[in-house]
Amino acid sequence: MLNSAMPYFRAISTRLITGVLVFLLVTFSATALSSLAPGSAAQLILGDYATPEQIAALNAQYGYDLPVWQRYLSWLGDLLRGDLGVTLFSQQPILGVVLERAAVTFEIAFLAMAVSLIGIPIAMYTASHPNKLGDKVMRSISTVLLAVPTFVIVVLFSYLFAMVLRWFPATGWAKFTENPVANLWYVALPVLCLSMHQTAYLYRVARNEFVTTLQEDYIAVARAKGLPLGYILFHHALRPAMPQILTVMGLSLTYMLAGSFVVESYFAVPGIGWTILSAVKSHDIPLVQAILSLTVVIFVIVFMLVDLGYALIDPRVKVS
Amino acid sequence: MYSEATRPILSCAAMTCEMDSVSGPLQILQDINFTLAPRRALGIVGESGAGKSMLVKAIMGIAPKGLKTMGRIELEGQDLLALKPRDRARLIGRKVGIVFQNPMTSLNPFVQIGRQIEEAGCIHMGLSKAEARSRAIELLSFVGLPDPEDCYDYYPHQFSGGMKQRIMIAAALICQPDLLIADEATTALDVTVQKEVLDLLQTIQAERQMSMILVSHNLGVVAGRTDEILVLYGGNVVEYGPTAEVFRNPRHRYTEALLSAMPAMDQPAHTRLRTIPGQPPNLANRPAGCPFAPRCPSAQAICHEVMPPMSAGIHPDHRFACHFPLAELPRPAQQEVAHVQ
Numbered sequence: 197m198l199n200s201a202m203p204y205f206r207a208i209s210t211r212l213i214t215g216v217l218v219f220l221l222v223t224f225s226a227t228a229l230s231s232l233a234p235g236s237a238a239q240l241i242l243g244d245y246a247t248p249e250q251i252a253a254l255n256a257q258y259g260y261d262l263p264v265w266q267r268y269l270s271w272l273g274d275l276l277r278g279d280l281g282v283t284l285f286s287q288q289p290i291l292g293v294v295l296e297r298a299a300v301t302f303e304i305a306f307l308a309m310a311v312s313l314i315g316i317p318i319a320m321y322t323a324s325h326p327n328k329l330g331d332k333v334m335r336s337i338s339t340v341l342l343a344v345p346t347f348v349i350v351v352l353f354s355y356l357f358a359m360v361l362r363w364f365p366a367t368g369w370a371k372f373t374e375n376p377v378a379n380l381w382y383v384a385l386p387v388l389c390l391s392m393h394q395t396a397y398l399y400r401v402a403r404n405e406f407v408t409t410l411q412e413d414y415i416a417v418a419r420a421k422g423l424p425l426g427y428i429l430f431h432h433a434l435r436p437a438m439p440q441i442l443t444v445m446g447l448s449l450t451y452m453l454a455g456s457f458v459v460e461s462y463f464a465v466p467g468i469g470w471t472i473l474s475a476v477k478s479h480d481i482p483l484v485q486a487i488l489s490l491t492v493v494i495f496v497i498v499f500m501l502v503d504l505g506y507a508l509i510d511p512r513v514k515v516s
Numbered sequence: 517m518y519s520e521a522t523r524p525i526l527s528c529a530a531m532t533c534e535m536d537s538v539s540g541p542l543q544i545l546q547d548i549n550f551t552l553a554p555r556r557a558l559g560i561v562g563e564s565g566a567g568k569s570m571l572v573k574a575i576m577g578i579a580p581k582g583l584k585t586m587g588r589i590e591l592e593g594q595d596l597l598a599l600k601p602r603d604r605a606r607l608i609g610r611k612v613g614i615v616f617q618n619p620m621t622s623l624n625p626f627v628q629i630g631r632q633i634e635e636a637g638c639i640h641m642g643l644s645k646a647e648a649r650s651r652a653i654e655l656l657s658f659v660g661l662p663d664p665e666d667c668y669d670y671y672p673h674q675f676s677g678g679m680k681q682r683i684m685i686a687a688a689l690i691c692q693p694d695l696l697i698a699d700e701a702t703t704a705l706d707v708t709v710q711k712e713v714l715d716l717l718q719t720i721q722a723e724r725q726m727s728m729i730l731v732s733h734n735l736g737v738v739a740g741r742t743d744e745i746l747v748l749y750g751g752n753v754v755e756y757g758p759t760a761e762v763f764r765n766p767r768h769r770y771t772e773a774l775l776s777a778m779p780a781m782d783q784p785a786h787t788r789l790r791t792i793p794g795q796p797p798n799l800a801n802r803p804a805g806c807p808f809a810p811r812c813p814s815a816q817a818i819c820h821e822v823m824p825p826m827s828a829g830i831h832p833d834h835r836f837a838c839h840f841p842l843a844e845l846p847r848p849a850q851q852e853v854a855h856v857q
């Protein structure tokens with residue numbers, strides 16, 4: 197048992213070490229960036245009309261006059277203690293704010309990913325009936341969806357579903373912990389908009405993957421055995437196509453997290469994309485840095501899970 | 517017409533397969549006729565591209581899309597072409613086991629071999645999980661895999677080519693089929709392994725009282741292992757008869773050429789028999805007469821113009837399509853020729 201799990205441990209630890217290095221690099225860059233800005237960081241935050249006393253006070257609190265490496269080390273120390281201080285303007289604990297906003301973005305991203313999974317069965321069906329009507333229709337729809345930028349989808353959908361049909365609210369938010377039903381109602385449109393590209397993309401990749409897999413010799417063998425099409429698709433074609441599908445899902449998730457600000461700012465959803473947008477605008481450097489760090493951590497975890505998924509799916513991959 | 521005991525397992529009558537191409541319909545197989553009786557073995561031989569695999573696939577109903585099959589194919593009296601595709605697939609899956617050429621790609625690398633062996637049994641015969649498992653393990657040991665209990669959970673990449681082909685054979689046997697088809701089942705294997713697997717097939721056929729079709733480009737493979745032999749050339753049957761008779765007394769000029777060019781066992785698959793000069797026929801541009809005429813040393817004018825009809829030899833089951841067949845040898849003293857073993 198331990199022996200068979202050993203390669204996984206090794207794989208995870210290699211990826212963890214890489215992840216930590218990437219994390220250090222990105223967060224250090226974030227610290228360094230703030231000192232590259234013209235004038236001092238404190239000047240940048242407080243604006244042109246700040247008095248020397250105000251700047252001195254901010255420097256005393258946040259250490260913006262210290263060399264970059266010193267500031268970075270002290271930030272790391274704060275991080276290890278689990279206390280990143282407070283946001284510059286609303287003076288709320290940064291860690292709490294970031295985690296709360298991240299939860300919102302995650303909810304939307306995961307729901308959008310769940311919605312996009314519908315692309316897989318559609319891909320199975322159309323791949324096993326290639327160039328039939330359904331295949332052609334789905335191919336056209338996915339081409340159109342992929343060509344339309346997210347912000348156009350957002351505008352169109354909110355016009356259609358919120359203004360014309362009035363199924364979902366155009367903006368607003370309710371916390372899941374306070375009112376789950378209202379939360380789902382508010383979240384529906386952002387999720388739908390965010391999932392469109394992912395569904396189309398996942399559908400395309402999965403369809404091509406299934407078409408290739410269905411030409412394999414072992415599929416001919418399965419057909420010669422007289423196995424029903426549905427059985428062949430789910431028991432012989434799905435797993436070989438899974439590594440590609442998993443790659444796309446991993447990319448989609450990171451893409452959705454990175455691109456969440458479009459949807460979040462349009463629908464006024466208090467997620468992480470919306471937060472970083474306003475943090476950058478108001479030069480809230482500590483908040484920006486915290487969000488960047490969290491994003492890196494999430495990306496590393498997602499890619500690690502994808503890698504792990506490969507090993508679980510393909511019996512031949514015994515983890516590099 | 518036939519009693520249960522003598523009704524053919526498989527018969528093809530006037531079977532023709534066409535495939536559309538840019539230059540019009542291609543006749544990949546033309547007017548194939550043969551019958552295979554219970555417990556008998558049929559060898560199908562011919563050069564690469566002769567249509568051996570197409571014949572097998574057309575019978576199984578797994579030919580590539582666009583292949584039209586005409587004529588009549590009967591499996592135990594059932595007209596296969598009259599069945600709905602789904603019913604046909606089920607019937608074939610239940611009654612016919614097939615082993616393909618390449619064991620490396622014929623097993624799904626993502627599925628445990630035990631599952632791949634038993635699945636057809638679960639679906640066609642409603643075996644329970646436990647029954648299926650014990651039957652799969654039994655078959656694994658029957659085809660000669662060491663530690664069948666452990667092997668059940670292994671994945672294909674954990675086996676060698678010869679072992680994989682044994683696993684394919686086990687999978688082909690799960691529904692206790694009446695007919696086993698091996699399409700170049702050993703061509704991808706090492707010479708020594710080839711012989712082992714061929715011997716295994718022969719043993720299985722005898723022990724399980726099945727019929728068998730052994731497809732090969734190599735006459736040596738079918739020589740001692742089949743009762744009848746069908747020689748394909750360019751999608752036509754050029755000679756068909758009892759194996760011993762055809763070997764002892766070939767009548768068609770192509771069969772003769774094949775026999776004198778009999779390749780060694782270790783020749784790789786799809787190699788052209790270099791000792792027969794010339795190219796196999798171009799299906800898009802068939803000669804009007806005998807398909808072998810452009811390469812035949814004995815061809816006369818009529819060969820290029822008129823398709824030779826099937827004629828019978830002295831042995832009542834021996835047929836060939838040649839205008840100028842080789843001379844019939846005098847029959848040996850005892851009437852029935854013993855099968856070459």
Ligand SMILES: Nc1ncnc2c1ncn2[C@@H]1O[C@H](COP(=O)(O)OP(=O)(O)OP(=O)(O)O)[C@@H](O)[C@H]1O
Binds near residue numbers: 733
């Ligand atoms: N998918 C296809 N589309 C069109 N023609 C095909 C296709 N597959 C095979 N053919 C043609 O059908 C003919 C018979 O091919 P087949 O595979 O049955 O030959 P074979 O006798 O099995 O040869 P081999 O010894 O190489 O396996 C060949 O002329 C080939 O070119």
Ligand code: SF4
Binds near residue numbers: 808813816819
């Ligand atoms: S019919 Fe003519 S060309 Fe054809 S094999 Fe016989 S002799 Fe040769």
Ligand SMILES: [Mg+2]
Binds near residue numbers: 569
């Ligand atoms: Mg072949």
